Amino acid sequence: MPLVRQVTQADIHKYADASGDYNPIHVDEAFAATTPLKGTIAHGMLVLAFVSEMLFRVFGDAWDETGWLSVKFRNPTRPGDTLTVSGQVESLSEEGGIVLATCSLMCSTESGEAVVTGEARVKVPASS
Numbered sequence: 001m002p003l004v005r006q007v008t009q010a011d012i013h014k015y016a017d018a019s020g021d022y023n024p025i026h027v028d029e030a031f032a033a034t035t036p037l038k039g040t041i042a043h044g045m046l047v048l049a050f051v052s053e054m055l056f057r058v059f060g061d062a063w064d065e066t067g068w069l070s071v072k073f074r075n076p077t078r079p080g081d082t083l084t085v086s087g088q089v090e091s092l093s094e095e096g097g098i099v100l101a102t103c104s105l106m107c108s109t110e111s112g113e114a115v116v117t118g119e120a121r122v123k124v125p126a127s128s
Contacts, residue, residue: 002086003054009079015046041076054085071118082110
């Protein structure tokens with residue numbers, strides 16, 4: 001079940017307020033335009049919030065209670081980007097009535113450019 005979110009500069013400012021991270025590469029458009037990135041970029045943790053939201057939609061409280069995430073940031077997310085977060089269960093293993101789901105993850109822009117890739121693991125009760 002993919003999650004689609006558009007990132008705006010207002011979202012980036014709200015995240016800066018919530019996190020206290022006012023690095024000018026995120027919030028100062030004039031400064032960011034002079035850098036090699038040529039503009040502001042979203043905080044990596046804002047993008048990971050979308051990844052976590054998608055995983056919570058699939059796994060519910062099990063994600064919050066037992067989820068584990070390992071990711072690589074591939075490219076910056078810019079204001080105006082529409083991100084799609086998707087995943088696929090790669091393996092299931094069971095031990096003691098608990099199933100460990102291992103999933104591959106991707107967060108990409110509307111042009112298909114990968115922003116984040118990685119793996120998630122979550123323990124879910126085995127169905128009876």
